[in-house]
Amino acid sequence: MRIACVGAGPGGLFLAILARKLPGAPEVTVYEQAAEGAPRGWGVVFWPDLMEQVEAVDPPFAESLREFRYTWHDQVVEVDGSEVRFTASGFAMGRHLMQKLLVDRAREVGVRIEFDRRIERAADLEGYDLVVAADGVRSGLREQAPGIRTVVTEGHNRYIWLGTEKQFSSFTFPFVRSRAGWLWAHAYAFGEAGSTFIVETTEETWRALGLDALGPDETLRLLESTFADQLAGHKLVLQEEARETAPWRRFATVRNSAWTDGTLALVGDAAHTTHFSVGSGTRLALEDAIALARHLERAPSVAAALAGYGAERAEALEVTARQARSSAAWFEAVPQYVERPVRDFARLLMERRRLVARRAPGLYLALHRLTTVPVVGGLINRGLAVSRAVAPRVVGPLRRRFAS
Incomplete structure (x- = not known):
């Protein structure tokens, strides 16, 4: 089998690594339009669950992530100098470093990488059994695939x-x-x-x-x-x-009617985007690669593998995509929330993925106070869980009183 990956971001490179390890050791080539070592922006965030997934399919890359990751602690919301802190932790890594680790690992397993190589036409990749489009939000390969109907919507902010x-x-x-x-x-x-x-x-x-x-x-x-x-x-x-311009943008949300067309498969931002406020871009790209490699290993044909991959990932993204849309919409409505007391505002920000916190902030905050009980040394938050017996008596009046 011959596989071409267009784009040397996390999704494309990790798919190349995993594909190279499949039975029969397929020939895998990555094409990247930028020069090797070109600046790749700032940092990306990821979480412990991603580490576990990477460990399961490629322990050497997981070890590199563990060695070079940066651990941040807590989330802080600051409004005009007043600060609220929430306990949390996660990992981050420079984009340039992550690409270098992936490139080194890809070469180690026998992937050929061609930097400074721009692929503009799908016809340039004839002869490959599988083409993986990892070429970003404005994917040129995706636009040439008649079976993939793409809708790109831009946010307001x-x-x-x-x-x-x-x-x-x-x-x-x-x-x-x-x-x-x-x-x-x-x-x-x-x-x-x-x-x-x-x-x-x-x-x-x-x-x-x-x-x-x-x-x-x-x-x-x-x-x-x-x-x-x-x-x-x-x-x-x-x-x-x-540095020649000030690149202000509106966030572009990419949705596709399908993730595959013929021998073409989309991964990463070419397949989907989620607002940067939920910090899921890198995780989703690597998860795309893991899923596609798994289907290639288990399915009887490339066509069957792509069908299974597209169906699985479209379903898997539903919840994350919905949460990302809610988060983006919350930030677009910041002026509606920011005049509230700072602790209330911070709580709404932390819960921005919940529909009730976004559409009925007063109701959410009332429920939050109702379900937070005092204990020795602090508070226990029972979240928004309200028993079926209590809900009809509590939620109706609160909704009328605190809907805004």
Whole structure:
């Protein structure tokens, strides 16, 4: 079997590694349009469950992740200097480092990687038994597949992906009031070298501050001034390839009617995107690779493998995609929530994936207080669980009273 992977991101490279280990050791080639070692942005986050999945299919790469991962502790919500802290932990790693670890592992198992090689036409890959499109949100291969109908929708908010040498050892959400409205960041360290610092705001505030017309240097200076307390004198930095402009974007949500077409399979952002506020992009791309490799190993043919893969992953993504849409919508409605007491606002942010917390914040907060009971030394939160006997008597009146 001959397999081509287009795109050297986590999904494409990990699929290449796992495919190379299949019975018969298929010939696998990865094509990447960028040069080897080219800047890949800032950091990615992942969680313990991903480590377990990687360990099960490729222990050497899992060991590399364990060796070089950065562990952050707690999530912090800060509103105009007032801080609320939640207990949590997770892992992060620089994108450039993760790619290097994957490239080294791919070469170790015999994958051929061609950097500086742009694949623009599906016809350029004739002769391969399987083509894996791991070429991102604007996948060119996907657009040439008649059996895949793609819908890309853009969110309302504006965001810009930045880095800083300031080390945010907790996953931090600072909200700052400007003269034209609120701006906030998603900040987390990915190692001793620094942190990812994504700035987000509404379209209205973005325009009112003149950010739609500012160049890169002016943009960075304005944002450094806005987040001066959080950055503590550290600078913000644009990605290398974006330093001629200030690349503010709207988040693009990709949905496909199918994940496969003929001998083509989509993985990672080519197949799906989930808003950066849920931190699932890398995890989902690696899970795509794991699922596709498993189906290739077990199915009697490539066609059967692709059918099984597409059905499994489309179903598996339903919950995550719904939560990501809810999270993105919550951040688009920040002005509706941010004037609440900081602890209430922070609680809503932490629970933004729950529909009730987003659509009926007053009801959610009332239920949260109702189901939080005092104990010696603190509180126990029983969540939103309300017994069937109690629910009719409690939820109806609360909904009427706290619906907004």
